[in-house]
Amino acid sequence: MTENAPAGWYPQPDGSQRYWDGSEWTPHIAPAAVSAPESAPGEANSEAPVANVSPPDGRPLWKKKRLIIPVAAVAAVIGISALGAAAGGGADEVAASSPSPTPSEEPSAEPTESAAPSMLTMPDVIGVNLQEAQDSLQALGSYALDQEDASGDGRVQVIDSNWRVCAQEPAAGAEVPVEATVLLSAVLEEEPCPGDEPPETSQAQEEEEPAEEEPAEEEPADEGPQETAGQENARESAESYLAFSAFSRSGLMDQLDYEGYDAADAEYAVDAVGADWSEQAAKSAESYLDFSAFSKSGLIDQLEYEGFTTKQATYGADAVDANWSEQAVKSAESYLDFSSFSRAGLIDQLEYEGFTTKQATYAVDQVGL
Structure with a gap:
């Protein structure tokens, strides 16, 4: 079976090249010679050249067309590209002549030094x-x-x-x-710090401690020889302490011992100041009631803890002339500020603090339970 020649450029009688698409001549003509197959088709007006070529897939060769861009089309594309480049160049120049947008100023990246703590x-x-x-x-x-x-x-x-x-x-x-x-x-003040050795006390001083229970029996120090330097300094320290705060006799003695005074000088000073220890108990009781609520028995216990005798502590609690029912109300209000109580529970707590049942009941009524 005779088939047409394959598609390609073929020489023409005038020396130009004309493109054969495999089934017919196309209008595409190239001025320069293009390599062509050995068997060229005839003139443009002649019948289409044929070639004994069998397609590899068994289909007729004239149905297997390929897209070929002729030279003229290539030249047109090149021209269009050139015009596009020129237009693009002009756009670039316009873009170059346009001022570039200035980014907004960013805050300084440098960290500010924070104020150093005092x-x-x-x-x-x-x-x-x-x-x-x-x-x-x-x-x-x-x-x-x-x-x-x-x-x-x-x-x-x-x-x-x-x-x-x-x-x-x-x-x-x-x-x-x-x-x-x-x-x-x-x-x-009268206690040693944990780990400290307790101040030394003479056996005579220890034996005299029970006698301090009865302040009425205390007698002012007998006028003796002139004070030594140690006695004078201890007495002046004792007077300074009593001017600043209330002390029991034993509490003041311990304080002077803690300050490093000789036990004999400290004992001399405590006796030399001539303090009324019952009045000191009254002052201490007033100071406690200024900061907290106490029952009478609770206040006496606190004064005894500070070193006052039972008699001195009782005198101090009586001297303040406190309204113990009102003290119970203050104590009840203080408890309710920090916790919840039932009526019976709050009465029990106040009785535990030393208030009488009547005082505790009065207080619970006043706080509204």
Whole structure:
């Protein structure tokens, strides 16, 4: 079977090249010679050249057309591309001549230096009266103060001036922010700090302690020889303490011992000041009632704990002339501020604190239970 020649460029009699698409001549003519198959088709007006070529897939060759871009079409595409490039160049020039948008100024990336916290150098307040230690710290700008019973008994420090600092945290000399919490551990003035050796006392002093139970029997110190330097200093310290706060005789003695005075000088000073210890008990009772509510029996117990005799403590509780029913009301209100109670439960709690049933019932009625 005779088939047409394959598609391609074929030379023409005038030397040009004409494209044969495999079935007929196309109008595409190239001025320059293009490599052509060995068997060229005849002139344009002649019949289509044929070739004995069998298609590999068995289909007629004239149905297998390929897309060929003639030279003229290529030239047209090149021209269009050139015009597009020119237009693009003009657009680029316009774009280049247009001012570039300026990005908004961003905030400086450099971090600003934050204000440094105020610092203070911790003073040494160990051995200092608790109230004075707090005043010293507050004068330095430290108000985050906490305190605890250094003995570990969990006692409430009602009157700070009756306590003495045994330990502090942070330690003395530490540089800390003024906002740092300062913990002061304290004991009562007449008590030794944990770990301290108890002050030495003479056997004679220990034997005299029971006699202190009866202040009425105390006699002013006999005028003897002129005071020694140690006795004078101890007496002046005792007078200073009594001007600042109320003390029992034993409490003042312990305080002077703690200050390092000789036991004999301390005993001399306590007797030399001529204090009325019952009046000291009354002053101490008034101080306690200024800060908290007490039953009469509870106040007497507290005064005895401070070193006053039972007789002195009872005198002090009577001297304040407190309305114990109103004290029960204050105590009931204080309990309800921190916890919930039933009526019976609150009455039981007040009776446990030393109030009578009548006083406790009155208080519960007043608070509305």
